[in-house]
Amino acid sequence: xxxxxxxxRHKVTETGTPVTLRCHxxxxxxxxxxxxxxxxxxxxxxHYSYGVKDTDKGEVSDGYSVxxxxxxxxxxxxxxxxxxxxSVYFCAISTGTxxxxxxxxxxxxxxxxx
Amino acid sequence: AQSVTQPDIHITVSEGxxxxxxxxYSYGATPYLFWYVQSPGQGLQLLLKYFSGDTLVQGIKGFxxxxxxxxxxxxxxxxxxxxxxxxxxxxxxxxxxxxxxLTFGGGTRLMVKP
Numbered sequence: 001x002x003x004x005x006x007x008x009r010h011k012v013t014e015t016g017t018p019v020t021l022r023c024h025x026x027x028x029x030x031x032x033x034x035x036x037x038x039x040x041x042x043x044x045x046x047h048y049s050y051g052v053k054d055t056d057k058g059e060v061s062d063g064y065s066v067x068x069x070x071x072x073x074x075x076x077x078x079x080x081x082x083x084x085x086x087s088v089y090f091c092a093i094s095t096g097t098x099x100x101x102x103x104x105x106x107x108x109x110x111x112x113x114x
Numbered sequence: 115a116q117s118v119t120q121p122d123i124h125i126t127v128s129e130g131x132x133x134x135x136x137x138x139y140s141y142g143a144t145p146y147l148f149w150y151v152q153s154p155g156q157g158l159q160l161l162l163k164y165f166s167g168d169t170l171v172q173g174i175k176g177f178x179x180x181x182x183x184x185x186x187x188x189x190x191x192x193x194x195x196x197x198x199x200x201x202x203x204x205x206x207x208x209x210x211x212x213x214x215x216l217t218f219g220g221g222t223r224l225m226v227k228p
Contacts, residue, residue: 031214040123042204042218043158056213090157094214101214102148105158 003027004106006091012112019078021109023091025071031094032074033058033103034066036087043090049074081113116141118207120219127195128227135190135222137205147188148206148216149179158204164188175199200226 003026013019023032031050035043035058045058047066055066063085065077078085089109094101117140127133139145146165150158162173169181179190188205202223208216 033215040220042118042120042206042220043216044218045215048213048215050213058215059217102160102163103214103216104160105150107157 004091004093004104006089006106006109008109009107010110012114013081014114015082016080019081019111019113021076021089021091021111023074023076023106025074025093027093028071029093029095030071031101032068033092033094034064034074034076035090035092036060036085037090037108038087046076046089081111083113085111086113087111116145116207116217118205118217118219120203120205120222122222123220124223124225126225126227129197130194133190133192133195133199133224135203135205135224137188137190137219138186139188139205139207140186141207145188145207147179147181148208149173149177149188149190150204150206151175152202152204152221154201161190161203195224195226197226197228200224 005024007022033048034046037043044060046064049055049068067075091106092103094103119138121136148163149161152158161177162171164171164181172178177192181188202221204221205219206216
């Protein structure tokens with residue numbers, strides 16, 4: 001258990017509304033990640049952070065933004081949700097500081113956009 | 115670009131039988147390889163990882179995996195499957211890149227017959 005929580009765990013929203021998902025960690029790891037999981041695609045990286053206010057894009061970043069104002073919190077925002085963003089979203093942290101780090105995952109948030 | 119292929123979307127084995135899940139990767143540098151397991155409605159749990167050294171790595175729950183550079187493979191094995199092993203399994207490759215980003219395969223869903 002890497003001390004990762006995600007909120008909310010489930011959310012149903014309507015097309016065009018803004019949505020923010022929160023990832024919270026208790027162990028002050030530098031790297032944090034947001035992935036989405038869709039059938040047949042495994043997990044795909046949306047954005048990641050390598051420190052407070054330091055973020056970068058992943059493979060599927062269009063339509064998403066992130067913020068990290070504190071080490072422990074990493075927020076994912078859908079500015080105007082679309083049905084294609086219906087998915088399960090996972091947050092992860094990476095232990096250590098080198099390239100041999102291991103990622104550990106939170107429990108996930110199931111988002112449905114109607 | 116890095117990629118991971120898990121050729122088998124579904125596999126069904128009898129309880130007590132042996133198991134091998136296939137994973138093939140494409141990566142430009144020395145790969146760091148991971149296997150994760152996901153039970154229904156849960157997050158991803160790390161089974162094992164390979165960074166360097168002995169090409170046969172042992173993981174939790176009696177799983178092992180063998181790195182074969184010549185075949186670009188990292189197959190997961192278990193000598194005797196238990197009903198509780200029914201889950202989805204994901205292979206991932208990463209390491210050596212900025213942000214320690216992982217690329218995941220599409221997953222293999224394992225069903226266990228009594």
